[in-house]
Amino acid sequence: MLVIPLISLVALWGFAATITTSESLNLLSVSVLYETIGVPGDKLARSVQREHLLSAEYLSTGSAETKSLLADQRRLTDDDRQAMRTETRTDQAQNAMSPPMKARYNDVMAAVEEIDDLRQDVDGRRIDLVTLGQRYGWLPSAMIALINSMTLTNNVELYQQSRSLTSIGLAEDHMTREFALAAGLLVVNSRWEEPERRAFTQLAAKREFLFEQGMLELEPELRAPFEKLIVSDAYRQFQRMESRIISGNLGQDITHAVWRQVSEDVDRAYRAAIDNGGVALASRGEPVAIATFVRAGVAGVLGLVAVILSLVLSLRAARALSRELGGLRSAAQELAEVRLPRVVERLRRGDKVDVATEAPELEPPGNTAEVRDVAYAFSAVQHTAVDAAVDQARLRESVGQALRNLARRSQGLLQRQLKLLDAMQRQTEDSTALEDLFRLDHLTTRMRRHAEGLIVLSGGSPGRTHRNPVPVADTLQGAVAEVEDYPRVRVYPMPEAALNGSAVTDLIHLFAELIENATAYSPPHTEVSVRGEAVAKGFAVEVEDRGLGMSAADIDAINRRLASPPEFNLADTDRLGLVVVGRLATRHGVKVELRPSPFGGTTAIVLIPSAVLAPEAVLEGAGA
Template identity: 35%
Template sequence: MENKDDPGKAYDKSIRKRLTRTVLIPSITLLVLWAVLATAFFINGLYVRLVAGSVRDVSIPALTALSSLQQERQLALQYLDSPSSGPQQLQQQEQDSDGKLKGLQEAFAATISSAPDEIASKVTALKAQLDQLPVLRSQVNFRSINRAQVNTYYNGVLDSAATLFDTQARIVPDATAVQGAISATSLFRAGDLMSRETSLVSAAFSGSTFAPDDFVQFSQLVGYYRTQLAQISPFLEPAVRQHYQQLSTSDAWKRLNAAEDSLIKHGPWTSGDQNNVPVSAGDWHALTAQVAQGLNQLTIEQADQVSTAAIDSGNAQLRNAIIGSIVALLASLAAIIVAVRVSRSLVDRTLMTRLERLRNDSLDLARNRLPNIVGRLKSGDPVDIEAELPKLDHGRDEIGQVAEAFNTAQLTAVNAAASEAKARSGVHNVFLGIAHRNQVLVHRQLQILDEMESREENSTQLASLFQLDHLAARARRTTENLIILGGKQPGRRWRKPVSLMEVLRAAVSETEQYSRVQVEQVPDVAIVGTAVADTIHLVAELVDNATSFSPPGSQVEVTSRMVARGVVVDVSDQGLGMKEGVREWANAMMADAPEFDAMALRADSSLGLFVVARLASRLGITVTFDPSRYGGTRATVLIPSNHLANANAPEPLAEAPALAQVGAPAPESAAQRPAPEAPQPAPRPYPARPLPTPDPRTAEPYPPSAGQIPDVPAAPRAAEPDLSELEGDDRPRLPRRQPQQNLVAQLHDDPDAAEADVTNAGETTARTLMAFHKGTRRARGGQNDS
């Protein structure tokens, strides 16, 4: 998962991209502001058009339908107050109202889905009241409702319509349109007030009685609508204001005002006093109908002009927003292009050229010169650092300071590499010196043991000496491991080829638990003398590893066969095997041997596998690990054909080695030596290179059973070579020992089985020890001469 808080992520982009981004930030900010403002203007224009369109589509049909409802209200009140009058005129008005309300319902359905929520809620409330109109009409026809209920219903419908108009007026985001729409709403309210007063007086004429309560309400309505008209007239649209002045100066207007004043002066009346009323019913109906029609027309005209002006305003805002947006966009794009071109020119001319030159110079030093210098330092060659490490000169500005810092860093790195090479050379010298000293001591120890074995006649003591001899041989292999780690070769050498069987037996004899190893199916082939020592060492390490990581009672099989590219040696154990990741790591190590420096950095350096990898790399031998048929691990060693010789004339393994240096150890015996101690776990390998580092086995090495000290077995006999063929062997041959020749009398008797197990004595044991002794002496035949 990426770490977003990593400070290094901020420097992943190139300088050109980062500078371009810096230049683009203000330009992009300008574009964002342009987008926000343009969107705001565009949305505002659309909103104005939407509201203005809803006003035009809803208000005008609504005014026509509401005017018809006002007439219906007046006739309904007259019908209720005059039982003798018929319903024909009222029914005609209801049909006229239904036709106009149908158009209003269609307008509602077309606009309510796109109308703002404030308008939609008011439209819904008005539709709900209009849906109750058929019920009210039925009650009026049957005279099952009174005048107050009729007034309440119709007045409620008209008040809801006025609220809708007022909401439409105030929601328009344009001050001029809002003022005109409010004036239209006020004009509608004034006309409705006049319609209400007309209904009261018409009902009074029909009922021949003008009740005091109705008279008071009439007087208030007259004052309300006159005041309303006087207040809104200055804010009407010019053409509407002109038409209002014409209406207010007309004869009908004046006569209506006079009639209203006379009725107010007369006051309430009853049926007996109706003849004294100053206005007749006919004149009243004619005057109010004419003036109401004029006011309704003024309201429709005002609403139409206001909505038209609002739509024009919305269109103008949209047009201005589009034109302004295009201009602002072009200006922003031009500014961005100019800024990017200027920044690119600045970067390319002043920064990128110098930075690329600094990069090329630095890469040349890092990839070519520094590796060459460091490699020469590691190999010990003299290096003049000041002369061979040129300084980078890129001026004195910031780029030059970076170059100077790089000069300092590379000089420090080279000096550190030189110091490390000196220290490593000293450590290697000490390391190899100690290893060679130990090798001389072990070699001397083996010589002394040979002499003691040749003089010893007691079989028990001889077995102990053979065990010491075997441990000394294993110590010699460990010493040779140290020499291999130091980059040198052990002193054991053969000049003539040695048969593969002898090589494998010698490798097995150098392992701790040799008695568990079975060598079989060995082809008749020989290994050239120059590869014998390293091959023995390589196979011995693999066999030792196999015995250490398999159950104590199991066998380790060593088989070989000829293939097209050479000879293959398989070492198979019966342990738990390697895990998949560990096996891949081990095979990677065999394919590419790591440096010992890297291995030394780990607490557990996988010494055995590392030695195998170094030896395989030196000889060109291929070593691979895979599962064995027993579930354990099988190590496959491919010895190439260039290390094979004619098997008809192989050199016996006991041929004297050509020692590379004084005091170097001689080759180990081809026979197996007894192991007096329990097998110890081999060190767990760790990779020296960046490979997975799990344990090389799935389980710890199997410990031998308690008190396991293997009986001295009959060691595998090598072919008895002619000792006279040993190179440089001018000493007399050792005397050949006869079985039981010098044994005491008690040993000639046959001891019981328990005693034989405890003393490890007897004729069989003696013969076995002598055979083993002969083999080890043949294996070290050349050492005794040195």
Template identity: 30%
Template sequence: MSLRTALLVLAVVPGVALAALWAVTSGQTLLDFQRQAAQGLLAEQAGQPSNIVYYNLQEERRLSAESLARPDASRAALKKQRALTDEAIAVFQSLSDVNADDAPSEVRDAVARAREAMNQLPAQRTLVDEGGSKQQRVVYAYYTDLIATDLKLFAALSHVDNGEVTQLSQPLVDLFWAKEMISRSDAILARGWPSGKLSTEDLQEVREAVAGQSFQAATKVVPYLPEDERARWQQLTEGSAWAAKTKIEKRLLGPVAADRSGSVALDADEKTWREAMDGVTPELVGLLETRTEAVVATGKDSVMSLLLKMVLTSVIGLLAVVVVVWTTWRLTRNLRRRVLGLQERAEELEKALPDVVERLSRGEKIDVEAEARAIDAPADGGDELTRLGSALNQARTSALTAAVRQADQHRGFERLLQRIARRTQQLIGQQLKKLDELERKHEDPEVLDGLFDLDHLTARLRRYEENLVILSGGSPHRRWRKPVPLLDVMRSAQGEVQDYRRVVLDLDGAPWLSERAVGPVSHVLAELIENALSFSRPPSPVEVRAAKVSRGLAIEVEDRGLGMDEEQLAEANELMSRPPRMDVLAHSEDIRLGLHVIARLADQYGLRVEFRPSAFGGTRVVVLVPDELTVPGPHSGPVAVPGPAASAPPAPEHRPAPAEPGALPTRVQGQALAGVTALSDHAARTGRP
């Protein structure tokens, strides 16, 4: 390196460091702006439509209760309200889809729960149309739970990064709950107006709702409302409609005596209550809308302030970078004539630092103090050259310290990731055990099908968690104590992919794998099969063939999909032969994470994996399992051989015949999800799979 270049480096490094700091600061501000803007957009697209759903569900709940209590009454109002509710739900379903993938997990879960509950609405309406007093509590409970789910979505949307918006949103959520308490009282009383009586259970629920709305309003809403909205609340509560409502509620809260049937008389007039509710409800809705608009406006103002901050920070930071770069260049040009003696040692530092970083990547311990003493310079100052030597020493120490810290953080992150993945694997194991218990307990075919799907998804999740362990430098948690037939391993891998019915297995002979190779080979095959299914269109098959070769076992996975060009094949094979050190954070968006997992396992267990073009236009992957990972299988105990099929068969049933008429089959754990399409003549003769 020339002296000019060395001084140029000294001039550029501070500017680059400041530029990086400026970029990070501006980038973080930009991310905050984008995140808050996205949250505000999501609140408009999911929050405001859900408000309309909330209002309409409350009204439909009341009208449904009236319809069940008065079977002979006209249902025109209920029919009209159902149409309004359906329209509101349709708007909510369409708008909440816009940014669902970018929303926080809490919001996504709340939206999913709300949609799931809304899907049950037609069935509940059927119960209402069928009539009967027995349906009263069932229908009421459904609508109440659905509205509570909607309110939980409000709460999730209020948890944003902007603290001011969150603070303003909480009284709004509590006000929604207060109105819900009033609406619950209205719906329960609608059951009793025709008969003039309420059951003691219904009366208790009314009392709890009255107490709940009073508590919400007094402690969580009114103290936190702005002055103008607090005045509106006071005007509402001092009005005649609210007074009439409160008077009836006080009667219901007073002592009553139940008759022999367990019912109490309603000491109130339905018309008075209806007029009171018709007066109170619009005022409450108006107050809620005002509060919602205030929260949304605050969020928009905050976003604009953040945008202004981002612009100012970027401009000032850029000016600072320019000033620092220009000043540094001027100073280094003046020092150029006096640093010629340090050129050789500066070059040594340039060569030594990458070596230290490489040693750190191999896990070696580095003594920062020992490595930093490359240039002799007194600690008590000196002339310009000695001080420059000290500065170089300091720069070297800082770089080494940062490298050591980064290496330690990386290793710590890997260990932390392994621990988290291990704990998740334990939970997955417990979930599989629980699913197995449920499968044995339930006999309903529809329930069993759902449980089997959950079992299948959980098995895939277990493999994904093992991917985290492997990528972070660990080994799969599952262990086998005995050798396993390759056929079972292939079936196990087949069972851990989604579209397993397209997988065709072709096994030549009856090879066995050692207990050490079962997990890695099954994991590698599952990743390859899943990759093949992902890049090929249904219903084209994915063929998995296995046979004994001179150096071990050869397993081929071939698809008829998009295929890979020569450059992609070369990159994949290079990855298989020389797996790099995997930085999980740096590759978190890499769609080839599965290939990194395969490369890690192949390198760890001595497997050879090669990607080739397929004659069908797709990709053919050959996995060579060395002889040391295979074992001779047992020769005793004939095993039934599946018959060959002309094409990929549907998944066979794995449920034994019922022991008695009407009994449901039970699932046998460990069975494959599809059969083998071809076996060698030797396997047919010996009876081994």
């Protein structure tokens, strides 16, 4: 009863502690991710933006000067690229990244490797300025996506500020693409075609939208540098030049040199504002994480104390309840396994039983109300069971007494009839009448056996006894005489042995039941063989038929009933003869066992113990 709720309580505490602690660890990992991924990634992204600008100018001019400047910038980009690889592949960086972060990180590294193919297209001058801007934008876009995945935290404030700052950073990337596209065209005073003008317009619109979107939810402390930027002279000049380029009214004052100077001033101020905001935002994660850790620690300690207290109280209650239930179980087991069987056994023997003495009330083993109620219920069940057993014993004794009385009356009448038939047989000389009298005598003998069987089943003794020992062979012949189909039975010669007179009647009945069962379950043209021989523990008799036999399961079931005869059940009338055999065998210590016969039928083996056999000297005296 207590294990499941206790396990649930511990599991809930562990789950809550894990969730709170993992959130704190995520906040602490922000600083690690910023140092190992954010800083080198941002540096590489800026180098790529610078390389984009110089690549655009080289595509337009093809001059040795621009090619030299581009080569110098490529070396710087390669240094930053190698630094990014080294920093981000450390165990500290990899362990701080979650699975979504690692997916975004793989996108960044794929964009980093694509730079070499882009450079080949630039060197061969096989790419236009619009496509150049799109492909150079892959790395900054992938880097911003990685930064966004690094800010997946349950802290709403940090999440909003980080997303706002990221949006402004993405606006800065679009602005650098504007710088590169316009510089590539202005450096040779090239005419603006429709694709270039449309790409520049789209970049300007996206840049303005992302910047405004980021500024909406940015805190005043983080928004201040950007507000200072947008009111600066350089930024306002950039906006005027941007509007004129979009409208197509460039004029003589928008030159490559002016554009480069304005773009560098704006980009420098823009990056400074972003860097300051990133440092400030990253530094906020650690205090929040520490505060979360403190709250998690307090909640965890209090929860652990509550769990331990619940465990202690629950275990104490469980032990007390277990002791009471254990005592009740022991009392119930003693009732079920010792006291009630002992009462039933005494009732079977016919002893008088006092219900109050034999079935006292169970003493409650504790003070728990439910356990006391169960103890009282067991006491009531015990009293009812003993009462029912006593009533059943009385009923069984009454039925048995009635059956014995009826059987003994029939036995007396049949005995008188046998004497009358014996007298008639001696006085009759007519062979036909004598034969009829003999059949009537045989039928009466069988009726007497059935009456005696009823007496045995009801717990009595047949009453007929022999004073002197009787040879086993004569006993078997007497049994054959009580069988209906006696001509099929053959008793083979056997060693001389005799039975005590007190057991002769019962064993005649026992063998008669076995022989009649053998004749009943075998074909009418087959023989039922009866053999006997002396063995170490007494005398063994085999009754063998040549019928269809029985299955192993049926033989095992019958052998169990013969070894331990059940109580006589009036509703169970199948194989009553075997029940009689079991009762008679138990009375004299005789062992009866059925086995398969080599001829396909069944063999009944009867082992008569030495205690039932008469001594040889007595047999010789009786024979003399």
